[in-house]
Amino acid sequence: MFHIYCPHCCEYREEEEFHAAGQSHIARPLDPDAxxxxxxxxxxxxxxxxxGIHHELWVHAAGCRKYFNITRDTQTYEIKEVYKVGEKxxxxxxxxxxx
Amino acid sequence: MxxxxxxxxxxxxxxxxxxxQRVWRNPTPKKKYDVIIVGxxxxxxxxxxxxxxxxxxxNVAVIEKGFLGGGNTARNTTIVRSNxxxxxxxxxxxxxxxxxxxxxxxxNYNVMFSQRGxxxxxxxxxxxxxxxxxxxxxxxxxxxxxxxxxKQVQEIVPVLDCSDRARYPVMGASWQPRAGVARxxxxxxxxxxxxxxxxxxxxxxxxxEDLIIEDGTVVGVRTAxxxxxxxxxxxxxxxxxxxxxxxxxxxxxxxxxxxxxxxxSEPIKPILDTVVMSNQVHGYASQSDKGDLVIGAxxxxxxxxxQRGSYSTIEHTIQAIVEMFPVFSRxxxxxxxxxxxxxxxxxxxxxxxxxxxxxxxxxxxxxxGFKATxxxxxVFAASLAKGEMHPLAKPFxxxxxxxxxxxxxxxxxxxxx
Numbered sequence: 310m311f312h313i314y315c316p317h318c319c320e321y322r323e324e325e326e327f328h329a330a331g332q333s334h335i336a337r338p339l340d341p342d343a344x345x346x347x348x349x350x351x352x353x354x355x356x357x358x359x360x361g362i363h364h365e366l367w368v369h370a371a372g373c374r375k376y377f378n379i380t381r382d383t384q385t386y387e388i389k390e391v392y393k394v395g396e397k398x399x400x401x402x403x404x405x406x407x408x
Numbered sequence: 409m410x411x412x413x414x415x416x417x418x419x420x421x422x423x424x425x426x427x428x429q430r431v432w433r434n435p436t437p438k439k440k441y442d443v444i445i446v447g448x449x450x451x452x453x454x455x456x457x458x459x460x461x462x463x464x465x466x467n468v469a470v471i472e473k474g475f476l477g478g479g480n481t482a483r484n485t486t487i488v489r490s491n492x493x494x495x496x497x498x499x500x501x502x503x504x505x506x507x508x509x510x511x512x513x514x515x516n517y518n519v520m521f522s523q524r525g526x527x528x529x530x531x532x533x534x535x536x537x538x539x540x541x542x543x544x545x546x547x548x549x550x551x552x553x554x555x556x557x558x559k560q561v562q563e564i565v566p567v568l569d570c571s572d573r574a575r576y577p578v579m580g581a582s583w584q585p586r587a588g589v590a591r592x593x594x595x596x597x598x599x600x601x602x603x604x605x606x607x608x609x610x611x612x613x614x615x616x617e618d619l620i621i622e623d624g625t626v627v628g629v630r631t632a633x634x635x636x637x638x639x640x641x642x643x644x645x646x647x648x649x650x651x652x653x654x655x656x657x658x659x660x661x662x663x664x665x666x667x668x669x670x671x672x673s674e675p676i677k678p679i680l681d682t683v684v685m686s687n688q689v690h691g692y693a694s695q696s697d698k699g700d701l702v703i704g705a706x707x708x709x710x711x712x713x714x715q716r717g718s719y720s721t722i723e724h725t726i727q728a729i730v731e732m733f734p735v736f737s738r739x740x741x742x743x744x745x746x747x748x749x750x751x752x753x754x755x756x757x758x759x760x761x762x763x764x765x766x767x768x769x770x771x772x773x774x775x776x777g778f779k780a781t782x783x784x785x786x787v788f789a790a791s792l793a794k795g796e797m798h799p800l801a802k803p804f805x806x807x808x809x810x811x812x813x814x815x816x817x818x819x820x821x822x823x824x825x
Contacts, residue, residue: 310719324718346810354753356662356663360665365711381710383712383713384714
């Protein structure tokens with residue numbers, strides 16, 4: 310069970326209020342019509358699936374209903390960081406490996 | 409290989425069962441193999457078995473980081489069925505079903521395959537329309553199936569709440585009589601024993617740390633314990649860790665690894681002699697030969713490699729079970745666990761060539777791979793042996809996510825593993 314800090318409500322709440330919405334920071338292609346099938350397929354279906362540091366989008370579904378980002382370790386499940394949409398993560402995979 | 413029989417059992421009883429042959433060897437790997445299978449779960453061992461037995465490729469190693477059948481093979485809820493909607497998937501799972509039906513004899517190992525039938529309940533009009541469509545599709549594909557009304561369902565499972573008082577009353581179900589359950593560990597052990605008897609080396613406690621790739625062709629694997637082991641072809645059958653291995657190969661797969669939990673109750677007297685699944689209230693149950701209720705439901709929504717999930721997920725599962733079977737409300741749960749399932753966007757597997765030459769992947773079985781174990785192994789072995797994908801495997805190429813030819817089985821997969 311996660312105890313998640315919602316950066317909009319500024320409070321820790323139980324996991325059941327939230328819903329995981331997949332990988333963060335996926336940019337929609339600027340010109341979809343110009344995409345090859347491979348590029349479009351990768352945008353649609355290919356997601357980062359690391360064993361380790363993962364940046365993911367969550368929504369506070371039973372709370373403020375706003376989206377935000379979580380950086381989490383998919384092996385230990387430890388939440389490293391919570392940050393708003395539009396912000397950049399400070400904890401990234403390479404930085405942790407080099408420690 | 410020592411042949412198992414009733415006579416053998418009697419014979420060994422005279423020596424107090426102390427002289428049984430080891431079920432498989434524990435060899436040191438050779439420097440080079442024709443084929444290396446990464447992953448010693450059910451699918452990997454089945455692949456090795458059929459490679460050696462049916463396709464004459466015996467210079468094979470299975471490399472497993474833990475022990476044989478210790479991952480999802482040991483963690484699933486053992487349900488076998490083939491009532492999938494689309495032709496491609498239905499043919500693949502039915503191929504497996506036909507192999508299941510002769511598997512104990514073929515392996516000379518009792519996998520305790522019990523065709524006790526499987527009900528997929530419908531609780532809404534749309535459920536019933538979908539069930540009718542799926543059963544009709546199944547029958548056109550030569551797969552047994554019937555649409556039952558609530559009264560017929562009640563006759564098969566007297567303890568199921570089919571009354572109007574239920575929050576989501578049962579309106580009917582699809583019924584596949586040939587579906588059932590099998591003993592998951594025995595499946596891994598039977599395939600391992602058979603593969604070993606045909607000369608396959610089963611290398612346990614050996615983690616693959618990297619794939620050795622030269623000029624875009626895989627030529628072997630690097631392990632911590634034995635260093636480099638070379639091979640002409642490498643087949644990866646590593647379920648939840650597929651993305652990690654793909655990364656070693658320098659490409660990505662459209663997979664997400666999620667925790668999937670299951671639980672078993674204390675053993676109780678025989679009460680449920682079939683498999684009951686409900687997509688709507690989101691849970692399923694069967695009863696094992698030991699008497700414990702085997703219960704499962706959906707994945708945890710987030711990615712995870714930790715082989716454990718959140719408590720709230722199993723709480724919802726139990727709510728669904730009690731909704732369907734009020735009589736189970738005071739049964740205590742004995743154990744609960746999680747596995748890592750590699751889910752695919754279209755709920756169908758990937759059995760495929762990859763951007764790296766001679767490197768093949770069999771993955772993406774998500775929440776329902778156990779039922780396909782022999783079929784998956786058989787078509788993957790055929791593909792590895794011939795260097796060309798088996799006709800049943802062709803629709804499941806990883807490149808379908810580029811050309812859009814997806815096989816959407818979310819309806820038949822759903823909660824129903």
